[in-house]
Amino acid sequence: MKTDQKTGKRDSYHHGDLRTQLIEAARVLVEEKGPEQFSVSEACRIAGVSTAAPYKHFKNKEEMLQEVCILGMHRQRAQMVEEVSPHAPGTLDRIVALGRVYVRFAQEEPGVFRLMFGFANENDDDEALKELGHGTFTLVQQEVAWCRGSDEINAQDIQRAFLLWSFVHGLSFLRIDGKLSKVDLSIDIESTLTEIARRVLTDEVPAD
Amino acid sequence: MKTDQKTGKRDSYHHGDLRTQLIEAARVLVEEKGPEQFSVSEACRIAGVSTAAPYKHFKNKEEMLQEVCILGMHRQRAQMVEEVSPHAPGTLDRIVALGRVYVRFAQEEPGVFRLMFGFANENDDDEALKELGHGTFTLVQQEVAWCRGSDEINAQDIQRAFLLWSFVHGLSFLRIDGKLSKVDLSIDIESTLTEIARRVLTDEVPAD
């Protein structure tokens, strides 16, 4: 079952773990060359199988990338849950933590991040993907409600959560697109996130 | 020189206006099928030339798409200048107008909008593109400074302009990616933009 890392040659006809390894190869390639440049052929070369092999495991290229997406969203979600946990519920710190994870994930895995968006639209959105995305957004809404001192999410909470999402989403893209370097001065992400959370979630914003 | 729209046949060997028509065909295709699905071959079919013809005018596919980008940025810029003009300098209305153009452009030309970003990064950013993008951002910075009652752009203005940019950028993407439909309630763009401009540019934000 083992695959020789150097030659890609296997010691048995069957690979044993091809599906998983193809997804991992795809993830690495998407990160290295960007989602657009990714090719199934190259993933096959890495995994050491013929170019027809993936089609026993995935309907097509899109479905392969979709799996990369889904794993990415799970990682993002896990990081959010992890990073929020040290902070007391109902504090702005938790909101800031969520934003920090979002921006950091985009920074650390720009290829997968790009794939996660700008991909959903192309495909008629797989149900699993939709569910995942919605779940994460609900998480944010809940935090906003807690900040307001309530367990119930109301319309205004959703609006505000959406404002926060828009902001970190844009910030993430502008960063990985290198637009931040155009802004001559360095922007401190942490204080920017805090500033935004304050301005969006507080009704009275104190003068700077 | 004329090209028969139906058959794509020309009445002369030379096309006469191929470069321009290829760019226009590319724009349409990018809009119809998305930037990823665009193919030079298809643009050739529309223009009624052989698949080798474009290479007399463009280095490669990328360069062709880059022209689509540049024209898009010019359109966006023109709309901004247009939409800002009726409002008195130094008013929030002008900031809101800029945001409205940004979001509307993304809505009306999602293909080109997507191309404009997520493309710049791939290519080592053509100088013309860089210059264009920077120019538009400077426009926003100037408006922010005026809101503050000064002609000079200071560090804080740049920061705030960047916050505004991040926001409308994220909002635009989330909209065209259909994430807004996840938010069960409808978000009114105009009032959202006003709300954001107020929260980002005002030092005292009145209670809702």
Added chain:
DNA sequence: TACATAAGTTAGAAACTCTTACTTTGACAA
């Protein structure tokens, strides 16, 4: 042990990008 099936392979069709070598044509100088 037999054998159905899962999971590989080879071969190849269809599409795409881009190059090379050739052809047509318009423009301009003599």
Added chain:
DNA sequence: TTGTCAAAGTAAGAGTTTCTAACTTATGTA
């Protein structure tokens, strides 16, 4: 008016790529 050159087409094809079809090998279970 005519000769020539460069610009802008074409045809042909090399090299990739995605995906399918038909075939082969291994595995797990009756």
